[in-house]
Amino acid sequence: MSEIEQTQDTGTDAPTPVKANARPDAPPPGRGPGHGPMAGTGEKAANFKQSLKRLVSALRPERAGMISAIVIGVISVALSVVGPKILGRATDLLLAGWISKDMPEGMTREQVIEATIASGNEQLAELLRRLDFVPGEGIDFAAISTVLLFVLALYVASGLFSFLQGWILNTAVQRTVYRMRQQVASKLQRLPLSYFDKQPRGEILSRVTNDIDNVSQTLQQTLSQMLNSLLMVIGVLAMMFWISPTLALIAVVSIPIAMVLVAIIGKRSQKLFAQNWKSTGELNAHIEEAYTGHSLVKVFGRQREVEAEFARRNQELFEAGFGAQFISGIMMPVMMFVGNLNYVVIAVVGGLRVASGTMNIGDVQAFIQYSRQFTQPLTQVASMANLMQSGVASAERVFELLDSEEMSPEPDGVLPVTRGHVEFRDVEFSYSPDKPLIRDLNLEALPGQTIAIVGPTGAGKTTLVNLLMRFYDLDGGSITMDGTDIATVPRGEVRSKIGMVLQDTWLFGGTIRENIAYGRPDATEAEIVEAATATFVDRFVHSLPDGYDTVIDEEGSNVSAGEKQLITIARAFLADPALLILDEATSSVDTRTELLLQQAMSALRTGRTSFVIAHRLSTIRDADLILVMEDGGIVEQGTHTELLEAEGAYHRLYQSQFSAPATEEAA
Template identity: 60%
Template structure:
């Protein structure tokens, strides 16, 4: 074992304040950057939303579902075509009824032309012009047979349109859910490629909000707007065609209100968009605060921070209320404004249409159809405008998810990873330098050689770089310069999964997932048998307390502990590492949560576990590492001393001072 270093570092700490997570009190997690941030709720301001770019990217998510998308468009066209044809056909029924009413009051045997000529002769020019536009037979009443046939055709058109609309809705649901399913998979795969520093610098509640709330809001927005927008756009186009076919003059009149509609919708939309951005940003901050307060509720009560936590919650909640209210209110004014413009359009069409009927330029049925078309024209425009809030909200959520997907990833794995021929456990640090922050040096030019099977204990004050050393070995962080080798192979050229598969870790923070005790122990091995699980539990003294539980090894636990204590949780994680039987073992304060008697039992288990394996033991209790082959004393990222326990005590240096301080502390506690 040899160590050399020439390090110039600061005492800023082992990890930057923004990157400390484990062991932090509630409210002092990675979202804070210094003192005084516990209850401030501060977050960097959100960047302005690139609405068009994010919307275009959102639409690209639908490309893999081209077949379903084409189906939505096709059935939308068919449904709109049937719906648009309906008023024109229905106008024919109105013409039949109107012609029958007029013809019934005339003397039979006359021709239509003769009746019109008589009216003109008597000076009734307006009435003559109106009758000129009506297909009537003097003396003949309403032809109910033809009227019934027309109504049946209209009914058939509307039934077919409804069927096509139903199919379109089904395809839209399939399209959206598959796209969101793919998006969730992208996020899941992204998590596997993100470096540890990303999670260190992001509040967990904020990350969870993007993965849950934002994706759910995106799915809801797409579900409610996609088919409706397609239908509305097609309806506008179809209605325009029919209006120009009936009367180009009335069509131009109807289009006069379109610029006003677009202007109003655009102006209101621009004012609403920043509020939607703020709404979802505040939602993320509120979730982060709630998550921190929930996971640390015991500390909040112990330190009397409940009122401060409540005040922060109220601040975030009030901010969310304000931004949500503004977003919904501002965007909600679009629909009333569009309805007002639509009513103006209706009045213009009705007045000019009536004049055209009186002059004989149009039939009453055509005007009736045109009035319906004008309503159909303004309605989808109003719907599109009223959906602006949903669309804006969905795009705001999409951008937050895209920001996660665009986060800087860890370096890709080598195309042809290097592999040690036989993993014996020789580890070497060669002039390694690393810093969490570019302007804050931590480890500089550190060199260290660890022989196979040796146990290396790393001690030193908080922030000395102990955990950082093993994090670099695990490639949780990439070194800035130098190289780290495992049995002569640079670990930067190895596959991360393969490297970590040869390494077992027991951390200070015991992590259990929702499952049985047996499943938690088996987590570190590939399909172990029940006998192997029990054997590992016995070797690490887990079996002694599991036997006292009603369900034994089938007792369900989770990260909150539940039916097991903190020390028992730690024992389960030790058993997990024992069962994995790694070539390299890393123990980071593995006995910090257990009592003295259990600590002695774990030490005995660790002795057998470390046998024949290269072990790195990080410890604050110096009594636990007396039997280590070599003890490294670190200060400010430098190795200032090395040797065995007795040698370092005789040297009277940093290790001796640490040991004396702990011994004095123990005496003080005894007194």
């Protein structure tokens, strides 16, 4: 589980930066329903048909472009497929000229054919009947040149239409993927914090980046080829049946063979592609976790274990990727084998028909070209099958994210001007239904009060604050601010009134000035400096090379832990919220700075209600009300003096902090 740092919400439910691994009072990963390093990921077999249908439906807003692409594709393919037929005409002209050059001049075409029949060569006579020739004229190169130029013009026009079709389809695909990224980004903002608690960050990032990129590449590479291949098959089949229905039927026999082979191979490869992308997400999650906590790995000497885990996950990815690519790669040679068999049969049968005089040699030549053009799109479809399998597997993972349960709908209520009167009424909450955490909790914080919350780890202190921030919805009861139930107003409205500083800090990649101004983007330079001065950031900023313009990397490794905490406190100071939440906000600073910060926090808390979660009881002695929590409930409440006099749970906590060392020394 992750802690979230937020100083002031801007009105959106965008996921705030997540830090470190486990909230003590949340269910541990791997326990309870839905918890685990890969909960909900890759557990079901890929539903190829449903995911493919949904992926295609994502193209629906591009209907106009797709229809235009289909029309242009039909024109392009039509111009392309008539080419071999016309080239066959050139072959017939060449053959007729070559045969006619040795014929005696002065004879007519019919006389030559009759003389050939009279000589007993009826097959040659049949061939001559199908040719257009003039005895003794020879080869008509002008006519052949005209035919070739016409075919060249057809192919150029077909290429231009194909280019236009590709441009339209590419635009449609990129718009579709653009919308998909927008949907995912919007979905992430609507997902509850519990979703991010259950999913490793690397796994989410893999779906948002790798999987969407793979979908984009799949659509871009296959959509145009698939459309052209289907149109080519239809066009070529029409031409083949026009030239010779018998040979066309022979060619069509290869279609069911190819479809059966593609189905058998594709069914096996789909499972491997689904596993491949699942393994990719797991490996990304491991890498992100290992290198985010790289220093911790070094401190505890766990490099070997991290490397071994990486090697194991990397091997799983290798095996899944190799298997998927190997099996899907079989499609191409298998389809080429089927195509070559088809080519041989057509060449033999076509040659026999030419020899018998029932077909022109130009028609056989055209038909052989068509047989190649017929098997080529089938081979392309087979070669694209592995891309489709991979792309649909990625699309399914993206759809799983898009189908995840969202936060409850935002109400339309309005939060009045907040004075800081907060009340918990019969609040009940649990992270897991079978493990209750907070039961029947009641609490009232008056405007301007400082409420300190103490208790052992796992007592529910941070959970209480998260409920106030509406990071989670209640199971029962209500929380009100100035009499208004916060469940009846938008989350952004609630969070915009609250400033929050956590023990686990997070700084964004940017300058110190930008990190402080994140609390209030419209703040002036003077206001930023004032907040930095009040929280003692100004003391160390001037020792940095670029002052407030010093760029902090994403992990904040170029400033100390205490300096990071000071910057986050300055961020909250600048936000000037009506309600302040401090979750052990001074734990990372030295004793002297802590004393100074206590003064700053005292000024910051003036006039506003503050909730302070503390483990060091010395920091909350001046709190107006101290709540002692155990097992999700408030067991004691009162001032510091009152609770010590009661000698209950607070007294035991106090004694454990201040008396234990002396007792041990005495012992």
